[in-house]
Structure formats: structure tokens, C-alpha cells
Amino acid sequence: MKKGSIILLVIIAVAVAVIFSTTGSASQYVDFTQAAELAKEGDDELVHVIGKVQKNAAGEFTGIVYNPGVDPNYFEFLLTDTKNVTQKVLFFEPKPQDFEKAEQIVIIGHTNIKENVFIADKILMKCPSKYEDKEVKI
Numbered sequence: 001m002k003k004g005s006i007i008l009l010v011i012i013a014v015a016v017a018v019i020f021s022t023t024g025s026a027s028q029y030v031d032f033t034q035a036a037e038l039a040k041e042g043d044d045e046l047v048h049v050i051g052k053v054q055k056n057a058a059g060e061f062t063g064i065v066y067n068p069g070v071d072p073n074y075f076e077f078l079l080t081d082t083k084n085v086t087q088k089v090l091f092f093e094p095k096p097q098d099f100e101k102a103e104q105i106v107i108i109g110h111t112n113i114k115e116n117v118f119i120a121d122k123i124l125m126k127c128p129s130k131y132e133d134k135e136v137k138i
Contacts, residue, residue, distance in 0.1 A: 031081040032111070035118065039111040046121060049107050053099075054078040054086060063088070066095045079105060079118075087111075091120040102127050 029048045030038070038047065054077075056062050063078030075091040077099075089107055102125035109120040 032087045051079040051081040
């Protein structure tokens with residue numbers, strides 16, 4: 001084989017390997033019910049759940065447990081998904097900055113069936129944008 005053909009085959013092999021590795025690690029967006037079903041089936045893949053942090057009638061957050069003086073790597077909160085199912089979420093890292101300002105939360109992790117909690121590996125927050133269109137009255 002020519003040197004150019006060998007290089008081309010190596011490039012193609014690397015490209016195929018990259019494609020397979022990225023598609024294999026892609027997780028899916030589900031609600032808490034689907035996440036629990038996947039966990040019951042033994043699927044330990046990470047999933048994304050979109051929701052809002054639970055608030056009371058006065059607009060105050062409820063269910064948040066975070067005491068950095070005792071354990072800075074334990075953060076617990078209640079999240080309501082898009083189907084209005086509320087689940088306790090555990091995050092074993094410090095509470096993200098501006099967590100209370102987020103409009104929506106995306107948690108990436110898995111459901112622990114025995115404890116009936118969702119263990120989050122990552123928390124992504126959708127915060128209010130300063131670039132939203134605002135009506136100017138004259």
C-alpha cells in the first residue's frame with residue numbers, strides 16, 4: 001500500500017472511533033418516572049431531568065438542605081419535573097452559585113431506587129437573561 005492510503009485509513013479509523021465514543025456516552029432527557037423505570041431495569045446510564053426548584057405560596061424555596069459548616073459537599077433539594085412529579089435530589093458537591101436565581105434546573109445523574117432519590121452528578125442552571133426583550137413604555 002502507498003503511504004497516502006495508509007494515512008487515509010488511519011484518519012478514517014480515528015473519525016469512526018470518535019463518532020462511536022460520542023454517541024455511546026450521550027444521555028437522554030427524561031422525567032423522574034422514566035428515570036426510575038430505567039433504574040429498575042438496571043440501566044445505569046446517566047439521564048437529564050429538567051425541572052424547577054420547589055417553592056411555597058410566598059415564593060420561598062422549600063426543601064433545600066445545605067449546611068457548608070457541617071458538610072460543604074452535601075446539597076439536597078426538591079425538584080419538580082415537567083410532568084409535575086417532585087423528587088428529592090442529592091448532589092455531593094457544593095451548592096452552585098446563584099442556584100436560587102435559576103428559572104429552570106437540568107440535573108444529570110441517575111435514580112437510586114432503594115433510597116427513592118435522584119443522585120445528581122451535574123447541575124446546569126438556566127438563569128434569567130439580561131438580554132430578554134422588555135417592553136419600553138413612553
